[in-house]
Amino acid sequence: MAKVNVDVKLELGSNYQVVIGIGGNVLHFKESGRQTVDLDPKVYVATIAGFQDPNTESTVAVTFKQGSKVLNSITIEDPKFIKKLFVTVEP
């Protein structure tokens, strides 16, 4: 098992909803922060869905990291979004 950090940066606002699914884990973010999941080394599909604060025109940045290595990342500008991306966890 490897520890994968999921970093979410929500710019400006207090009304976010971001949910990330990876490897059977479902992570919920209402503000910027990091959550860690344990994953076996293999390729995963992550789903990122949510809504930006309707008060603002802003961005959501999601980064998957294994140690200091960035496995994949995405910056989202859409006010409502669902995105999918590959995350390859190494041994």
Add this chain to the structure above:
Amino acid sequence: MKKKRYSLLLLLLCSTIVGMAQQHTTEATLGAVLEQKKNTANAAADQKINFKSIVTDLIGGRYYQAMLKNGIANQKGGELQIKSTIYGLIRLFDSTRSEQHYFNKLRWARNIQIGSGTTFGNDNQLTSAKLSLTVAIINKREYNAKPGQPNVFELHGLSPDDSAGLKSFVKLNQDLVDKRIEVLVNAAPDDAARKAVMDKFQKIFDTFNSNADFSVFKDLLSQNEMEQLNSSWKKLTEKYDSIQRMLSGGALLTFTSDGNYNGKQWEKLDNKLEFLIGLGSKKDSVRNYDFYAGAYTHFNQDTLNKQSSLNRQEYSTKVGINKVVWKDKADGSSILEAFGGAEYAYIGRGLYAGEKNNAFKLDVNLSIRIAKNLYLPFQVKYNPDSGKFEGYLDLKFDVVNIFR
């Protein structure tokens, strides 16, 4: 140090305001900077001190560059323009705290916008200034959740713990789409085969990530599964759209004051109080109506009479309905707006020869967006007394989006 520089910037803005009424105050403020300059070794260079060096001394070069970069400051010819909410200035001058901290704490600062345009002559005297202040007195177009309180989604039943909420939706995605793709990718016999499968799905992801249409996964999903995913997402986004619509139609009451000072007297001083509230049905998600009411005072310099300042004084009021005819679906901003209403104007002082001191007019105008928050209105007014139509062309700044 940051507080000092922030204070100095406010001092610059305030000094231009006070300067028109009490010019010696402005001279004292700027004089302190100039005095400091004169103490430097190169006296010849002092003669060439311009507005930019004054401002950069007051603000500090690094902040001045940041203001230019962020669009808060704009240098055009001999004029330095500064326009920002108080919130924007605080963020600029204190980077030690997170933006999230400021956004939650400083709602009041987002509701006050100040602007100035100042020009200094070769002798470092203030030659002209434009000043503006806009305050959102009531702003129901924004909802801020305090720590521990439900946010706007939860208030309106879009909770992630709801069975129809985002968590369930993401779990459904994992079960029906993601795990099936993972099986195909991880079953590939070698790196090359795995890369080929991932490349194929990456192209599908690229399409899906832009249109959120689950039909791109038709090879993985049954018809029922595809419809279930699409309808779940549609249900969630409909709730979000209704929350957005509720916020965008909230009441907004603003007060704006702006003026031009030139050649040691005021040329123009305008005040306006404007009220806006959304109307229309809940289904009207793309095109919405706003009720508008405004009261204005418009004092200006009669170009034919330069003897006294602001010698023409007009008071007016306007009521009508504004409709967004065409809205940018990507960011929700309006591209074309139509306004229909009526206005009444009373000229208190400075009547032209043959001009009546009051007029009632019917007003129709179309505003086309030519830049972000900047509109070009084509205005036609009908005067029932004279039976004549009048046409106007002007620029209009969108105050609604400033406070969003």
